[in-house]
């Protein structure tokens with residue numbers, strides 16, 4: 001079989017959450033560039049409008065819809081509308097996520113007061129767990145609702161290497177959300193396998209996106225991340241495209257419940 005056939009996603013209806021930039025946009029682009037019908041959703045309407053215009057200028061089949069993943073009824077409304085418009089949902093990238101602020105180590109290397117365990121407020125916890133974990137749950141729920149009826153579908157969750165390791169400079173709720181999202185993915189994969197629905201996760205290391213106000217692109221942060229990575233670099237969002245296509249296409253027909261790490265070897269340890 002030729003690779004074009006193995007990775008074929010032509011005509012697939014694909015929804016991406018957090019699709020206005022970074023990793024979500026790259027996943028959506030990979031699908032659209034290979035002939036899928038892509039609905040990019042995001043909370044940032046202005047950025048969404050601008051990327052949709054750019055992609056449509058390349059004759060790609062892309063729509064933009066404003067959607068906040070932290071509210072189930074909003075996610076339900078958008079998914080129901082896609083079904084009403086096009087009749088099916090083949091691939092969903094549950095990708096939206098946000099940085100949660102300072103961890104227990106501050107930027108200058110000192111112990112943070114704000115990020116200390118005892119100072120995490122319920123309001124802060126609920127807000128960020130609501131986006132980074134609740135958003136994944138809502139996206140899974142609405143995907144399952146429609147894909148079970150079709151008896152087919154692929155759901156790909158963006159977790160993080162933060163589901164496997166801990167770092168003091170990153171906010172505590174981020175680790176809780178990403179680890180829980182990874183395990184939620186496995187439970188959903190177990191439940192949905194009999195409906196011919198596959199659920200997997202992509203666990204990125206450092207990618208140069210807009211997350212945390214683009215801190216990965218900050219020269220000082222970038223230098224530190226590059227120094228500690230075995231490949232001595234951070235990734236460009238486009239480098240997610242191959243893995244996105246693998247998990248969205250027939251190439252992954254026997255893969256479900258897997259969290260695939262894409263981190264230039266960061267989880268392996270420090271090489272030098």
Ligand SMILES: NC(=O)c1ccc[n+]([C@@H]2O[C@H](COP(=O)([O-])OP(=O)(O)OC[C@H]3O[C@@H](n4cnc5c(N)ncnc54)[C@H](O)[C@@H]3O)[C@@H](O)[C@H]2O)c1
Nearest residue numbers: 018020022023043044068069096097160206207209210211
């Ligand atoms: N960039 C990295 O180094 C990195 C590493 C590991 C994991 N991730 C994960 O990758 C995913 C994508 O992040 P990114 O790095 O591309 O960041 P990004 O900020 O470039 O993109 C995230 C998108 O999600 C949108 N968003 C935020 N809150 C939302 C909400 N409530 N509802 C809908 N959309 C919302 C933002 O507007 C933005 O367009 C996130 O889940 C993030 O945790 C990123």
